[in-house]
Amino acid sequence: MDAFSKRVKTFDAFPKVDPQHQVRSQRGGLSSLLTYFFGLLILWVEIGGYIGGYVDRQFLVDDVIRSDLSINLDMIVAMPCEFLHTNVEDITKDRFLAGETLNFEGIKFFIPPGFSINNPNDFHETPNLDEVMQESLRAEFSQLGHRVNEGAPACHIFGSIPVNQVKGDFRITAKGFGYRDRSFVPLEALNFSHVIQEFSYGDFFPFLNNPLDATGKVTEENLQIYSYFSKVVPTLYEKLGLEVDTTQYSLTENHHVVRVDPQTKRPRGIPGIYFAYEFEPIKLIIREKRIPFLQFIAKLGTIAGGLIVAAGYFFRLYEKLLVLLFGKRYVEQGKERKEGGLLDKEHSRARE
Template sequence: MDNFSKRVKTFDAFPKVDPQHQVRSERGGFSTILTYFLGLLLLWIEIGGFLGGYIDRQFMVENIIKSDLRINVDMIVGMPCEYLHTNVEDITRDRYLAGEMLNFEGCNFFIPQGFKINNPNDFHDTPDLEEVMQESLRATFQTEGLRVNEGAPACHIFGSIPVNQVKGEFRITGKGFGYADRRKIPLESLNFSHAIQEFSFGEFYPFINNPLDATGKVTDKNLQIYIYHAKVVPTIYEKLGLVVDTNQYSITEHHREIITEDQSKRSNTVPPGIYFRYNFEPIKLIIAEKRIPFLQFVAKLGTIGGGLLIAAGYLFRLYEKLLLILFGRRYVDQGKEKRNGGILDNK
């Protein structure tokens, strides 16, 4: 058995130095303490990173076209409700009278505090995973087709509209403009100033920030056109088993005033109103919080610890050599442990 143990020791890839041949010093003790401190700091960082996980973003082809997607709207338009006509039309020419689902409540036109008015919507901070999870409180509008106080000077429009997940347009125009109607609103009564509290796609999460939320436009022109172009990307947020299925979108806008003479000469002129044109991208974004496997985490800690010890040993030896070159052997030997009894010891 002893013979076998001796043979195994000869194959030791990491031979150890016997304690009687080791020399302790103040610099060596300080470097050891510093190495342990760095090791504990790295251990703390790695454990925190493991528990906190990491954010993984993946794109995949959207292979499902939803037929029950919803557009969520909450806005104020500066015209009486009885003057307004709402409609949805998609690329398949499928029309839906949005007024049957939306609620119309007469009110006075006002701009809530904190709204961005007449600013270009060319910048928007995309909410991160933590923000979405904190604000992912699902809600629904309790009423549909409500009509209250329609003779008021402005109209509060709110509700959800079921649409197909294809390219389409949601329109708010005056009665008699663009559609045959028994009543045509006088030009001087048109006013498409508006304040948007909510405009989103999919499940209604009222606290998630969207590009058109808390924005608006105010005008004194009667024949004004506002066109919003939205590029919608279906997005799934995942964290600790919780899944939020929603839609992000980017927005570009265009607005102009119609010249009455031009409108009479061109039959294809877009009627004055507010237009939300949307197009769904054929991809889906998945944002998920993940953690590395536990065995991989342990192996990572071992690799970091071993690398730290090796690097600390090389740096300490390099430091000792620099001291030897700059100050000589006498300075290097200061503070080292003295061992007596060797045959070369001075008498």
């Protein structure tokens, strides 16, 4: 049997286990525990990431042709409703009297708490996927073309306006300015101070945040022009089979005071509030995805193998560093040779 063992040892020229792995020590046990701990931690993180998925954002050419779209607004203008004229005109010169679908309610002008007044609206964060799914409660205005108390000091304008999905603008002006009208508002009665509770495009989701929501402008000038320019991007949110098809828009603004011609005593422009919009030919898709299950298993195997290899390298580096600092005798203290395997058992029997 002794001769057989020697032959087998001679034949096994490439040991499958490194010698340092056949020795027990406190440092080796600690390194194993740390390796197991980090392995379980990584496993927990990866499983959580797999269950939660990841958010994929893609820009695609918008191949859906929409014949119409809605502008949703809820705002207060510091002028009586009977003085105001609302109109939509797009690049095709198609005009739509927005007053036929919007609601006009006479109230007193006030600034709701928490509104941003006279600040530039140049910052807006795109809502994340979870926020959109939680707040995507679709709604519609219950009234169309409703008018009440039009002689009050201010006008509450709210509702949805159907428009073509082309470049255009929505205008709020005073009667007698820019359009022929039976009445003419005196210059001293003009006041285009306003607060905006809601301004969005597409389906009406009242709880989603938009750049113009909770903003406003207050002025003491009678001949004030406020211009808002929107770049509208159709956006599709998708999670667990649920879809929210909406839009988001970037915003720039400009405002200035119209001068009066000293000869004609008429303003050289049309004071009012202007919302210009332009639809981008792209669509943003924000979708939650998960990697395939087999790919997830392969990823776990790759991470486990890399962790074991890295732990072995770090342990050997640590052992060599101890040898350099304290000597080999210090490192050998507390080590116990691990016995096991066919060759070790046969060799011990032969010595007995």
